[in-house]
Amino acid sequence: MLVSLNWLAEYVDLQGQDPIELAEKITRSGIEVDGIEMRAQDMKNVVVGHVVSKEKHPEADKLNICQVDIGGGEISQIVCGAPNVDAGQKVIVAVPGARLPGGFKIKKAKLRGQESNGMICSLQELGIEGKTVPKAYVDGIFVLPSDAEPGQDALEYLSLYDTVLELGLTPNRADAMSMFGVAYEVAAILNKEINLPEISYTPVSKKASDVFALEVEATDANPLYVAKVVQNVKVGPSPLWLQNRLMAAGVRPHNNVVDVTNYILMEYGQPLHAFDYDRLETNKIVVRMAAEGEKITTLDDQERTLKSTDLVITNGQEPVAVAGVMGGANSEVHDGTTTVVIESAYFSGSFIRQTSKELGLRSDASARFEKGVDPNRVEAAAERAAGLLAELAGGEVLKGSLVADELDKSPKQVIVSPDFVNERLGMKISFDEMQQILTRLQFPFEVANGLFYIAAPTRRQDIVIPEDIVEEIARMYGYDRIPMTLPEGASQAGSLSSYQAKRRLVRQTLEGAGLYQATTYSLTSEEQSQKYTMYTADTTKLLMPMSEERSTLRQSLIPHLVEAASYNTARRVENVALYEVGSVFLDQGQDELPHEIEHVAGVVTGLWVDHAWQGEKKPVDFFAVKGIVEALAAKLGVELSYTQAKIEGMHPGRTATIHLGNAQVGFIGQLHPNEQKRLDLKETYVFELNLVALTADALPTIAYTPVSRYPAITRDIALVVERAVPAGTLESIIRANGGRLVTSVRLFDLYQGEKMAEDKKSIAFSITYQDPERTLTDEEVVKAHDKVVKALAEEVQAELRG
Structure with a gap:
């Protein structure tokens, strides 16, 4: 506002x-x-000028040489490029030495060889927004009324000292x-008096009811409708004072009839509409619900299809306005209008809100009806508009109004005690001071038995319950005067829950690994909602989505993260590493809220290592991202295992499911090449984990083991096995059979190719044996090592490579 x-x-x-x-x-x-x-800040030396003569610039088709009287008989030559400048006009002139908004200074100059002593200004050059400038002057200078005196302060004349x-x-x-x-x-x-304008006009003897009829069928949606008829109006520009006020309020002036309705809108807060009486044709208005599929062309020249839930104003045959939202083009006031019907009504906010939303059409009127207008100003606003049309458009107001009224306009009564107010505020405001505040607010009240019986004014429809009165007294007394007090009773320092602490640890770990946190939408398209999901569940759709792209709750964080990566790489950010902690939503059937589970996911693409000084560059790969996941697991004190998997949208040979015990808690892998091509990405790796499952167990107690004082013995083993045997399986066999002496198993070589059968691979491990209490003998190490080799041969038919 x-x-x-x-x-x-x-x-x-x-x-x-x-x-x-x-x-x-x-x-x-x-x-x-x-x-x-x-x-008018920073503006000076702007005066009213009178264009005495105009002639074309000899060397420029779009420039005119104007002789302008700027007061005191002084004639200044000004070169002007405005298309609408003409002799005889009263205009706004910035004389040499003038200063305009933006620090723009006016000096004497020469334009194409002709002297120019100032500038003839448009309203935009005085800092007035183009959207509020009358359409006739949007692309040119503003022409002042003929009564403006040359030389007088134009800023004062335009009410810009405001x-x-x-x-x-x-x-x-x-x-x-x-x-x-x-x-x-x-x-x-x-604490001042308020002086509202009086409504004063003399109606003619002819009655409005003799020339017009009103019928309201939809009384639930429209319990109060007032119509007044003004004849013999002369449509034309509004007086400058009215235009100035509308522009200051951010409203564009049109003509005196439309401007009066907008003026009342801003003054009373009551939306009005003016119909051309002759264009109504039937001499009556019928307010009803629209027929399903009925059409109307609104004032913005858009044809709109209505529903049976939309309230319309009709002439008894066809809609002439969408009630409370926008008028129809078929009844619009125009230059030839002579008789006007003024509509002032109370429309139910719920009906207006639904219509406005369905049509995608929001106006100043609908915004006010949605929030609620003062029912006791509806008739007064119509009377005020009629008086202004009589004054500014030469209209004759017909006697009486057409009124359909089934609206309860009585104020709500709120009862509150001073003790209730002070208890809620934790202070002691005196009884007298409360009375003074209610009087200043102009809330009618009576005092009986130590209680305030307050008749909440209908203009304040937010005053309904005692707590509303508490708020009014508090804000008028001064929030800054409410004393500060410490809480009483035993207090306890706040702390993070176990889950919150672990979630924070997850964020710290991922950010320490070089990933940046991202926050993406929970809503996605139906197509993307089940991509990369770990679950089997129906989707949850919105009844009225903003768009198809935001219609369904997601079941995976990956789709939006890869979109974010694509967005960044398209803008020359070639190395992207993002993570997100957020919820996914699994449908649980009709009438049930979706199950919400918090996940953590990441996406990495581009270079993982880029040491320009050493000339080292290393693209991200599967093992770099797996290292991030394993670091996360180590921080949370859990052990994860990996199983090769095929997931739609993921690379078939570089994807694995992640398990915690026997339960799947996530997946990791490379996007499928087709997906990378679609998103214009290089090799891109992602992971997603069920954060709730990952953090379900308490962090293990940290146990410290002293460094062994005894030497370790290392044995290397090269095995030939089936290609399908995972390295993790071999490592598990080695650890299980090596017993407590095996302290480390490290994979250091993999060979497939020449001199190796097509279905075989050679894989080599370095095994470290050590006893923390004594030095091992070669015999003990050989015995343990032979046991490992034997187990490998029996369980996976591994052969030692010669």
Whole structure:
């Protein structure tokens, strides 16, 4: 909400108030001021000018040489490139020495050989946003009304000596989406009176009900509808004061009829709509629910298909507006309009919200109806608009209004005791001070039996329960005045749970290994949702997704991580190492929430080692990523095993499932070459682990073993085995049969090829034997080694390589 202090000062006395201090007071009271704009800041020497004559520049087709009266009979020659400049206009002139927004200074200059003493300005050059400039002047200079006097301060004439506050409103403060609402708030903060404008006009003798009819069929969605008829209007530009106020509020002026409805929207917070009476054709309005598939072309020239849940305004035959959202093009006010029907209504927020969402159409009107408008301002807003149309458009207001009213407009009663307020705030605000605060807020109340009986104003529809009154008293008393107290009773220092500590350890380990944390969406496409998943479960879909790409809850972290890697490599980040700790979601059937499991996953591509000085470069491979997983397991005190696997989307020969005991807890491997090509990635390796399963057991107690004082003996063994036999199986056999004397088994060679059968491979291990209590003899080592060789031969038919 943009609030012009010049406009606000019409309702509340702001004399002597510094804008910065006022913004601070408003923020302290609970409505945050997000921005402060001094509209004329740093601008000077900008005056009204009168273009006496215009002629084409002799050397430039798009430039004109203008003789401009800048006051006091002084004529200045100014070269202007605006397409709409013309003799006889009153314009905005920045004279030499002027300063414009952005530190732009105006000096005397020569343009294509012609002297130019200043600049004829557009509104954008005065810092006004292009989206709020009247369409006629978007691509040119702004033409002032004919009553502007040459030489007078143009900034003052345009009301630019003004400060605009940008309020960041929370959803409960819909009342502050209007100048009246902000006026009540500021008056309460400053303890000032509020002066709202009087509604004054003289209607003609003809009755509105004689020329127009109203029928409301959908009373649940539209319990209150008011229509007024104004005839003999002359559609044209609004007076400058009205245009200035709308532009300050971020609204583009159009014409006097539309501008009046927008002015009331900003002033009262009550959306209005103006229909061209003649275009309605049937001389009546019928409010009903739309027929399924019914169509309407709205004011933005878009044809929209309606549903039976949408509320529409019709002429009894066809829709002329989508209620509370946007009017129809078939009843739009235009330059030839002479009679106007003003609509002011109370529409149910739930209906408007649903329609706005389904049509993908959100407007200032729908935003206010969704949050709730003041039911007691509906008729007053229509009367105020009729009065302004009579004043600004020369209209004649027909007597009376057409009203359909089934709305309860009585205020809600809230009962609260002073003790209740002080107990909730932990302080002692006096009874008298509470009364003063309620009076400043203009909350009608009575006191009986030590209780406040408060009639919550309908403009404040967020005041419903006693706690709401507590909040109002607290913010007006001053949050900064609430005393600070320490909690009473026994206290206990906070700590991380076992799972939280392990999750933190996981993050530290992966970041220590060189991976960066990523956070990706939990929602993905249905196609990607079950890619790389370790589970068999149905997908969980959203009923109303933002898009197809965000329609389904994920069952794996890998798809989005590889997309992140692809995104980075496409932007010349060639070495990518990312990890994520996040949840996957497994469907548990209808009417059940999905089962949520936290996983940890990683993706690595590019160079794993890049020592430019030593000239060493090493691309990432399976074993580098497996090393990361094993380091993680070591930190968590668990032992993992690996089994070759085939997973869709993964390389068939470089993928393994990861097991903890007999349970699968994850997988590791290279993306399938086809996937890498699709994502434009080089060799890319990924892993994903069930973090809950991985951290289920307590960390083992650390046991320290003294370094043996006795020498170790190493024996190398080269075996010829079937190619299908995993090295891990051989290592397990060696450890199991070597007994306690085997302290280390290290794989150091693998050979397949020439002089080796096609189905065989040669694999070599270095085995270390050591006893921590004595020196081993050769006989003992040979005995243990022979036992290992025998077991290998029996269990996997391994042969010693000669």
